[in-house]
Amino acid sequence: MKAPRILIKGGRLIDPAEGVDEVCDLLIEGGKVAARGKGLKAEGAQGLDAKGKVVAPGFIDLHVHLRFPGQEQKETLITGSKAAIKGGFTTICTMANTDPVIDSGAVIESVKAQTGKLGWIRILPYAAVTMGLKGETLTEMGELRAAVAVGFSDDGMPILNAGLMRRALEYTRLAGPPVIAHCEEKSLTGAGVMHDGVTATRLGLAGMPAEAETVMIARDLLLAEGTRGRLHIAHVSTGAGVELIRAAKGRGVQVTAEVTPHHLTLTDEALNTYESRFKMNPPLRTEADLEALRNGLRDGTLDAVATDHAPHSRAEKELDLGAAPFGVVGLETAAAVLLTELVNRGTVPLPVLIASLTARPAQVLGIDRGRLSKGSAADVTILDLEADWIVEAGSFASKGVNSPFLGWRLKGQVTDVLVAGEPVLRNGQFLVNGESA
Amino acid sequence: MSGWTRKDLLGLEELSREELTLLLDQAKAFQEVSLRPIKKVPALRGRTVALCFLEPSTRTRTSFELAAKRLSADILQIQPASSSLVKGETILDTARTLEAMRVEIVVLRHNVSGVPAMVARAIGPSVINAGDGSHEHPTQGLVDLFTILEKKGRIAGLNVLIVGDILHSRVARSNLWGLSKLGARVTVCGPPTLIPQGIESLGAEVSYRLEEPLPKADVLIALRLQLERQKEQYIPSFREYSRLYGIDREKLKGAKPDLIVMHPGPVNRGLELSPEVADGPNSVILEQVTNGIAVRMAVLYLVAGARGERGSVCGRMSW
Amino acid sequence: MKADPMKGHLLDTGEIQRVLTRIGHEILERHRSAQRLALVGIRSRGEVVAQRLARILEEISGSTVPVGALDITLYRDDLSLISASPILRATEIPFDVNGQRIVVVDDVLFTGRTVRAALDALADLGRPESVELAVLIDRGHRELPIKADYVGKNVPTSKKELIQVRLTETDGTDEVVIE
Numbered sequence: 001m002k003a004p005r006i007l008i009k010g011g012r013l014i015d016p017a018e019g020v021d022e023v024c025d026l027l028i029e030g031g032k033v034a035a036r037g038k039g040l041k042a043e044g045a046q047g048l049d050a051k052g053k054v055v056a057p058g059f060i061d062l063h064v065h066l067r068f069p070g071q072e073q074k075e076t077l078i079t080g081s082k083a084a085i086k087g088g089f090t091t092i093c094t095m096a097n098t099d100p101v102i103d104s105g106a107v108i109e110s111v112k113a114q115t116g117k118l119g120w121i122r123i124l125p126y127a128a129v130t131m132g133l134k135g136e137t138l139t140e141m142g143e144l145r146a147a148v149a150v151g152f153s154d155d156g157m158p159i160l161n162a163g164l165m166r167r168a169l170e171y172t173r174l175a176g177p178p179v180i181a182h183c184e185e186k187s188l189t190g191a192g193v194m195h196d197g198v199t200a201t202r203l204g205l206a207g208m209p210a211e212a213e214t215v216m217i218a219r220d221l222l223l224a225e226g227t228r229g230r231l232h233i234a235h236v237s238t239g240a241g242v243e244l245i246r247a248a249k250g251r252g253v254q255v256t257a258e259v260t261p262h263h264l265t266l267t268d269e270a271l272n273t274y275e276s277r278f279k280m281n282p283p284l285r286t287e288a289d290l291e292a293l294r295n296g297l298r299d300g301t302l303d304a305v306a307t308d309h310a311p312h313s314r315a316e317k318e319l320d321l322g323a324a325p326f327g328v329v330g331l332e333t334a335a336a337v338l339l340t341e342l343v344n345r346g347t348v349p350l351p352v353l354i355a356s357l358t359a360r361p362a363q364v365l366g367i368d369r370g371r372l373s374k375g376s377a378a379d380v381t382i383l384d385l386e387a388d389w390i391v392e393a394g395s396f397a398s399k400g401v402n403s404p405f406l407g408w409r410l411k412g413q414v415t416d417v418l419v420a421g422e423p424v425l426r427n428g429q430f431l432v433n434g435e436s437a
Numbered sequence: 438m439s440g441w442t443r444k445d446l447l448g449l450e451e452l453s454r455e456e457l458t459l460l461l462d463q464a465k466a467f468q469e470v471s472l473r474p475i476k477k478v479p480a481l482r483g484r485t486v487a488l489c490f491l492e493p494s495t496r497t498r499t500s501f502e503l504a505a506k507r508l509s510a511d512i513l514q515i516q517p518a519s520s521s522l523v524k525g526e527t528i529l530d531t532a533r534t535l536e537a538m539r540v541e542i543v544v545l546r547h548n549v550s551g552v553p554a555m556v557a558r559a560i561g562p563s564v565i566n567a568g569d570g571s572h573e574h575p576t577q578g579l580v581d582l583f584t585i586l587e588k589k590g591r592i593a594g595l596n597v598l599i600v601g602d603i604l605h606s607r608v609a610r611s612n613l614w615g616l617s618k619l620g621a622r623v624t625v626c627g628p629p630t631l632i633p634q635g636i637e638s639l640g641a642e643v644s645y646r647l648e649e650p651l652p653k654a655d656v657l658i659a660l661r662l663q664l665e666r667q668k669e670q671y672i673p674s675f676r677e678y679s680r681l682y683g684i685d686r687e688k689l690k691g692a693k694p695d696l697i698v699m700h701p702g703p704v705n706r707g708l709e710l711s712p713e714v715a716d717g718p719n720s721v722i723l724e725q726v727t728n729g730i731a732v733r734m735a736v737l738y739l740v741a742g743a744r745g746e747r748g749s750v751c752g753r754m755s756w
Numbered sequence: 757m758k759a760d761p762m763k764g765h766l767l768d769t770g771e772i773q774r775v776l777t778r779i780g781h782e783i784l785e786r787h788r789s790a791q792r793l794a795l796v797g798i799r800s801r802g803e804v805v806a807q808r809l810a811r812i813l814e815e816i817s818g819s820t821v822p823v824g825a826l827d828i829t830l831y832r833d834d835l836s837l838i839s840a841s842p843i844l845r846a847t848e849i850p851f852d853v854n855g856q857r858i859v860v861v862d863d864v865l866f867t868g869r870t871v872r873a874a875l876d877a878l879a880d881l882g883r884p885e886s887v888e889l890a891v892l893i894d895r896g897h898r899e900l901p902i903k904a905d906y907v908g909k910n911v912p913t914s915k916k917e918l919i920q921v922r923l924t925e926t927d928g929t930d931e932v933v934i935e
Binding site: 466739 | 827829830831835836838839840841842843844845846847848876877880881882
């Protein structure tokens with residue numbers, strides 16, 4: 001099927017990769033951007049009125065637990081794709097901690113084939129760094145790269161063996177894409193369920209100290225520096241971590257980093273109610289960390305916003321705080337939460353936020369996405385900055401409702417999404433069909 | 438004096454000074470019932486109290502059981518062996534089942550902090566926290582306040598020293614809240630590995646050397662040291678712990694003669710307290726046990742009376 | 757002290773003293789002596805009335821009459837109906853009730869439910885030889901088969917009216933009024 005001709009009219013186009021922020025039209029043909037400019041005319045093209053809205057490249061999420069294959073009780077390919085679309089994400093990079101683990105060419109080929117068949121959004125799988133995420137033997141990173149792995153990560157499980165991490169980073173010089181590090185020194189986190197601080201003391205909950213993250217960030221930065229390998233630090237949560245990354249970047253270390261919407265907007269005091277929807281790893285930190293993370297996002301030390309979308313079944317999240325699994329959903333609220341909390345309050349300029357959802361994550365992986373210049377793939381996300389809505393579990397497309405933002409009133413929402421020129425969301429309604437399982 | 442309006446008793450942190458005073462006054466009034474030949478009053482006749490102890494406990498459970506029986510309540514015992522919790526049923530399933538059976542009060546002990554709060558939010562029946570993880574043990578905190586009040590006649594202005602594993606102690610936290618709200622000065626003392634960070638912001642002074650705060654203490658509360666703490670490397674050895682923080686007659690020579698020594702029990706004799714101290718003239722450990730029943734009767738009586746009114750403890754997000 | 761006539765004055769200090777003295781004589785007349793006699797006042801004003809009555813009995817008989825205070829809160833039949841638990845005050849009976857001839861004392865007898873609760877509470881404390889009831893005011897409207905043995909003053913009332921007994925020990929003044 002040939003993608004339709006669409007003329008997106010009158011929106012404020014923000015395309016950080018091109019340094020564009022102006023009101024203009026966008027003509028889409030054959031799945032690509034055909035033209036961009038003021039007062040475009042296109043005979044026979046469908047019109048899409050974007051007046052008063054923001055038109056941006058489709059968002060890219062570097063960190064999604066799609067749960068496919070093997071954990072469909074938490075999320076399916078369909079519900080995960082829909083959640084991404086609702087959040088404005090046209091490309092998601094999916095973690096390898098599935099069942100089976102994505103640690104061989106055969107598995108990744110099969111995942112790629114199945115996700116490609118649905119084809120609503122672009123799903124770029126990561127492969128594991130070590131076989132079975134066991135932290136013992138490296139996967140065939142060269143071959144996995146050839147078979148489309150866009151990065152390597154044992155996310156969820158830190159690579160505790162420094163020697164092995166060093167080898168993996170060395171190997172990225174051949175394989176290309178980065179090792180994405182979940183930085184956690186397990187001997188420091190132990191049975192912790194939240195940030196180790198005054199709130200944990202008050203609530204009587206076992207803590208995970210900030211140093212559990214920072215000592216690993218420091219280790220991995222030094223290893224990346226020594227090996228000249230490519231390192232990407234996942235979900236930075238500490239101010240000290242931001243400092244370390246800033247300094248390493250200053251020394252020319254090939255490192256990039258991401259931060260989640262929840263770490264940018266919530267502190268450990270959210271745990272006051274003991275709800276497991278605030279339990280994630282790394283944990284919510286302090287006000288000072290939050291401040292440092294925002295500064296890091298603003299100055300580019302933190303390259304990308306990534307959701308670490310981690311759906312869990314309701315039954316799992318109904319367990320007590322000790323037994324409930326780590327992780328929160330994030331795809332459907334990311335942009336709106338950050339618009340409301342950071343952009344609308346003047347903490348982060350809108351173009352910086354858009355960049356951290358588009359051009360910057362594309363750069364992290366070196367993929368040709370996240371821009372809307374002539375000839376680019378027409379992945380487009382349109383936002384209504386004035387839309388006023390309340391986050392409700394019942395309205396999620398994801399199977400997971402373990403959101404820390406339930407009940408929040410947000411201003412700003414994704415209204416329209418196009419993937420390769422094909423509209424998949426219009427005025428907040430899905431144009432793709434599939435059992436909502 | 439205004440009445441009790443909370444549906445649940447989850448901790449002493451959220452109680453006002455007035456609520457603490459009411460609880461202690463009511464406990465005083467209930468003391469007399471246990472001295473009668475017929476130790477039973479009909480106040481909770483026809484009400485059902487579920488004793489849901491999902492962590493081993495003999496003292497607190499029997500104390501609650503006697504308190505409920507002396508108020509004529511019907512009692513339902515839920516213990517891990519007899520419940521379907523072992524079969525993977527969640528605590529919320531169990532709680533909802535109890536609610537469906539029209540149980541009015543759930544007394545809940547759990548090894549994970551926050552479970553009573555989670556359950557209280559989910560069900561209509563009242564929840565009384567009988568100890569959750571390292572969070573709070575409000576009735577034990579009340580027992581200790583009551584015992585201090587009985588022995589010292591006041592709480593305001595007293596120097597109270599809590600010794601031991603503060604990090605993992607729910608008793609320490611409840612005591613800290615209760616004592617500081619009623620005007621006592623609290624010092625916590627123990628090895629640095631077992632003093633949680635930021636405890637000062639909860640109103641405690643910190644000392645790592647027993648000989649510093651001991652001479653001015655009016656009350657000493659020794660905490661139980663769980664034996665797995667050595668394996669977890671919180672302390673190098675029990676021998677050293679006992680030498681540094683164990684209370685014996687020798688160390689008490691530097692203390693006030695009228696110092697009272699308390700312990701939530703059960704005591705590891707020779708570790709936290711030497712046998713001479715545990716059974717000696719300064720010890721009020723058995724009085725704590727006796728007072729436990731009156732305090733728990735008061736709690737059950739007041740909570741039963743507030744049925745239908747929702748406490749304002751939690752259920753709201755902090756953002 | 758002069759009572760406010762607007763409020764429907766029933767008894768003043770002197771009158772209270774006179775009716776209690778009369779009740780004291782009636783008790784001794786019926787029991788012949790103060791032997792094994794004990795008073796139990798229902799908290800809170802019944803307790804005050806019982807203490808005054810005990811002093812009168814001592815003056816007349818020359819022997820001491822023990823007095824206890826009974827809190828009937830835990831025996832109320834409406835506990836499950838009221839929204840907050842009423843404040844409990846300790847029961848203090850400093851003597852063994854077994855074999856005693858007990859006079860339960862209260863300020864006002866109305867529905868009889870308080871007395872019913874007091875009888876239950878007493879039964880839990882032991883087995884007295886006999887139990888009688890003395891009240892300062894009987895205002896009628898019984899809901900249970902209960903009758904006072906000694907009455908200071910019978911006052912016909914409507915159910916809506918309120919009888920206020922104020923005593924110096926608890927209220928700073930002595931008066932009984934109807935409002």
